[in-house]
Amino acid sequence: MEPLTGMGVMALIGAAATIAGASEDLESDVGSQSNPNSQVQLAPQMMYPHRIFNKAISGEPPSNALICAIGGTIASVLISSGASAVLALTIGAILAATVHGTYSVTSYLGRSASQKRFKQPIYLDIVRSHVPVMMGYAFITTFCILVVAYLMTTVLEHPFSLPLLAFIWGITVGAIGSSTGDVHYGAEREFQNVEFGSGLNAANSGNIVRKAESGLRNGIDNSWFCAKFGGPATGIAFGMTVFLSGWITVVFDASQSDALGWASIIAGAIIVLLLIIWNRNIEVAARNAYGPYKQDEEAEVAA
């Protein structure tokens, strides 16, 4: 393959992956999926009933792997029966989003119904307003991941099949979304009632913010806030992962010689080293900017 073509395809894959990462995180903010949902689930038990959508069908990686594998399998079957790729990927993503919507509804109704004894209401208008938003985000995520998997199998000639690549990238996008963007939702948005940077005392567990900028807070309010930082950052993380892991093998093409293959390994190692140094810089800057939370008692005693 021409190096220029390879780079163009990698750019397209990176862009699609970035959109997939951002929409995956925002979907999990609207529906409150994954780890931060533990607080939404806990709140009624601590006598804080709320109007936030409560789902957590499963951890984000299996949930996204499921919808991507469903979409990928349908798309693969349609392509093999002669449908155009664009149509096949779109229909695959629509059906995947439908499955996701079904799970979201049953999950919300089941979880809220089980909290009747804590006086947690089931809001039918929340189901009506939130489920289409979640399905929309799930469609975007699935479609973009299917585009990534399709380009990898057809243009970059990856040996894995389309559904398998979609499954793997579904697991990865979920793992990244739940490790990065969810922190913005779980540690900041849910607990805006404590001072910024004060840390979240475990004693505050369950005491989530329930009032919105206007009215009572719901999942869509949360995605509005997280779309400012958590969502795009998740997109950058997933885009970087897909792009960088593919880029090193496209630029240093191992099919020409093993030496170039080793060059790609070295390039990858340099990227990892740069990220370690960058992380250290952030750590030092944060320690200097925020300072310690408490005085050094040993130093005081010695003085």
Added chain:
Amino acid sequence: MIDIVGIIAEDFLNILLITLGGMLIALGVHLVPVGGAPAAMAQATGVGTGTVQLAAGAGLTGLVTAGFMMNVTESMALIIASGTIGAMIMISVTMIVGQWMYVYGVGCPPASAKVKYDPITKDRQDLYVSQGTEGHGIPTASFISGVIGAGLGGLGGSLIYYSLLSIENGLPEANFIGIASIFAIGLFFVNAVIPSYNIGGTIEGFHDPKFKKFPKAVLASFVATFLAAIMGVVAIGGM
């Protein structure tokens, strides 16, 4: 009738390599700093997701890069190195963006609650832990530990994949790659789950006291992967 004994005898080296791969994954998972649900609320040091999920995300990214490499070269070292690097890139990117969240989104400096001084940078940790939490963010020791852990996971995963593809059988190539990659993913999950019992939700990396429990998990992984490898080799070799 499949000649089970013959297949096992012929592919015994592959069974051993698959088992070694599984043990490397089990060891690697102990090194990945995961904080589970508490870390998602900045109440524990590490990445805010589950052990299995993060390890699988990193390892499977390694599997994709190893698959790429396997398509174009036959050098075993290159394929395995490629899987290792792929997993390391995924975890580094995830950890650095996670760090942005803790520092810029939540306003907490990275700090470990398990040690007083970071074993690599020698920075004081306990003063930077906010009240009522078990640390937050990803200090340098945890970051480097995570990179090594994901690398071991990617190495193990690609070793399993390479060994499975070395088994002789009569399958068409596309089907063979499909079944080998599914089996490699399955073994990855088995070996990511076993260490979870040691980790119990949160671990900060090699400096965490829980890390010392890893030999038990590696032994359990040896037994589980060895049995699974025999079944996998017989199933694939008999086709």
